[in-house]
Amino acid sequence: MNTKPVQQTRNQVKTSTDNSETSSAVLGVAVGEDRYLISMSEVSEVIPIPKLAHVPLTQPWFLGLANIRGNLYGITDLGAYLEKVSMPFNQKSRILLSSPADKLYGGFIVNSMLGIRNLSEFTPAKPAKKKLPKGIIKQYKDTEGRLWQGLSLFALIRDEKFLQIARE
Template sequence: MSAAQEQVGQDDLQARLARRLRQVDAGERAVSAWMAVQIGGRFFLIPLSHAFEILPWQRPAPVPYTKPWFLGVINWRGSLSGVVDVASYLDANAAPRSEQDLAQCMLLTLNPVLEVNTALLIDHMAGLKSLTDFTAAYAPAPGSTAVAPFLGNIYADAEGKHWQELNLQRLAQDSRFLAIGL
């Protein structure tokens, strides 16, 4: 895929999401509550009010003496935002991503209301989801890797995929998330 085709695809995705977000703001809040994303082989549901903008991958400037999951900073709309590899943050043993893998990723910025200039590395956007998209819901098992203050219920869809709520507001307040230094 050429860079021009990739940009057109990214623009189309942004336009569709913007259109759906306007519909949500117009009163369809019960229809779509989450932005569905894939991060490191796991599927997450992010509350729409916590997400802000989806950016194409751009290589962050590295920051020395930071944790491996903190990839660096980008200049986004005139301000610096930290870039976090959520897959690595959740699993310290996650395999490092190749340059080719990173080129296929996107960055999801947190809503400025959360007061943390951060962009999360995501592998794939899966659109918008609501409760009607799922057949079952349950709480994660105690002691599993799916338990953290910022991780919520798990939902199963008709295809058998399991999606877990990822609360960015709680993530942005998590002391471990805020401690990027070694």
């Protein structure tokens, strides 16, 4: 009797269960006064702000390049990129590293980390605008009535605006 197909099926079920649990885990971050929820599957690492290599003639939201373990990451001021008021960075500021499968490397500076959350803690909110801005996938409210925005770093990295860092 061959048990290999049964074992593969059990592993596939376990993997799909693990993925659904992971997909509900989100990272809460603050960018200025705004709060965002980012899928843990889109964040490969969270690091303090390293020394950045300045790149001249680039968009104001593009802060430079960082060499992280041999990979060059373009570092973006997330607040400026989302056209929010850019807040100064401090000791609580961090860079979220993200790298979709197509080898695009992006780092996004946020003002502070608000911890790992579960989406079950939030209720979906109707957006004030009919169309959400690029990268914003959904809006949520927490138990205290504060608005949180679901943000996809992968969508931002693949956005045409993000790929054009040269100043026009």
